[in-house]
Amino acid sequence: MEKNAIITGASKRIGKAIANHLATKGWNLVLHYNQSGKEATDLQNKLSLKYPHQNFVTVKANLGETKDTNELIISSVNEIGTLNMLVNNASIFEESDIKATTSELFERNIQINFSSPFFLIQNFAKQTQNGVIINIVDTRITTNQNSHAAYTLSKKALWELTKMAAFEYSPNIRVNAIAPGVTLPPPGGSENDLWQMAEKIPMQKPGGIDPILKSIDYIIENNHLTGQLLFCDGGENIGKR
Numbered sequence: 001m002e003k004n005a006i007i008t009g010a011s012k013r014i015g016k017a018i019a020n021h022l023a024t025k026g027w028n029l030v031l032h033y034n035q036s037g038k039e040a041t042d043l044q045n046k047l048s049l050k051y052p053h054q055n056f057v058t059v060k061a062n063l064g065e066t067k068d069t070n071e072l073i074i075s076s077v078n079e080i081g082t083l084n085m086l087v088n089n090a091s092i093f094e095e096s097d098i099k100a101t102t103s104e105l106f107e108r109n110i111q112i113n114f115s116s117p118f119f120l121i122q123n124f125a126k127q128t129q130n131g132v133i134i135n136i137v138d139t140r141i142t143t144n145q146n147s148h149a150a151y152t153l154s155k156k157a158l159w160e161l162t163k164m165a166a167f168e169y170s171p172n173i174r175v176n177a178i179a180p181g182v183t184l185p186p187p188g189g190s191e192n193d194l195w196q197m198a199e200k201i202p203m204q205k206p207g208g209i210d211p212i213l214k215s216i217d218y219i220i221e222n223n224h225l226t227g228q229l230l231f232c233d234g235g236e237n238i239g240k241r
């Protein structure tokens with residue numbers, strides 16, 4: 001099987017770590033970005049130097065726009081060939097409880113975090129007979145925490161979509177999800193904030209990105225696994241101390 005993957009939001013943070021990791025495993029990569037064009041090109045150059053026999057391309061798309069979303073898979077296939085893996089990682093994380101949520105904020109979160117993965121999955125499935133899809137959700141989907149209401153609802157919906165897509169596209173395409181917990185501070189936040197957030201979770205410390213990368217390996221290697229959710233949250237989903 002060709003090893004061609006697309007990672008959305010690949011230029012920074014968790015998406016970049018996933019890109020670096022998949023590159024070490026021999027994957028050719030479409031590094032999707034929206035605003036971080038420079039970071040995406042820097043990553044592409046770095047990976048191309050390090051792995052000269054693999055192919056790394058960048059593709060821009062605003063996943064808040066239906067047209068861009070609908071064109072992303074086809075533009076990627078034109079650049080790199082048939083895709084066998086889709087990692088739906090790009091996301092926005094906007095603070096707002098239900099009463100403060102405007103229709104614009106609600107629609108933005110649903111569009112970027114849920115509708116765009118929906119249509120990326122649909123378009124991905126049209127171009128391959130054999131593939132793996134990984135949706136990045138969030139351990140918050142197990143709670144009714146309302147501080148980021150539209151975000152959390154979008155990720156709850158993405159998890160439901162994971163199971164439905166796993167059912168519809170079986171046996172050729174496997175669809176699974178990963179739910180990180182306290183991983184990285186939000187942009188602008190500090191390492192200290194992160195440790196405070198982790199104080200009450202069972203493992204009592206932030207997990208970093210490594211558990212996510214190990215879960216990605218597990219999903220890729222276990223070819224009977226579909227419709228499943230792997231928590232990378234130090235046990236947060238079972239309760240806080």
Ligand SMILES: NC(=O)c1ccc[n+]([C@@H]2O[C@H](COP(=O)([O-])OP(=O)(O)OC[C@H]3O[C@@H](n4cnc5c(N)ncnc54)[C@H](OP(=O)(O)O)[C@@H]3O)[C@@H](O)[C@H]2O)c1
Pocket residue numbers: 008009010011012013014015032033034035036037061062063064088089090091092093112136137138139179180181182183184185186
């Ligand atoms: N960080 C954590 O601790 C944590 C915890 C739980 C779950 N997660 C999940 O893990 C994933 C990665 O988290 P992260 O913190 O690394 O994400 P992030 O830095 O907040 O965002 C990742 C990327 O999403 C892209 N993005 C945002 N709006 C977009 C748009 N309109 N169109 C296209 N791309 C857009 C951005 O690309 P550009 O920069 O190119 O615009 C951004 O670099 C997310 O799905 C998140 O929900 C993270």
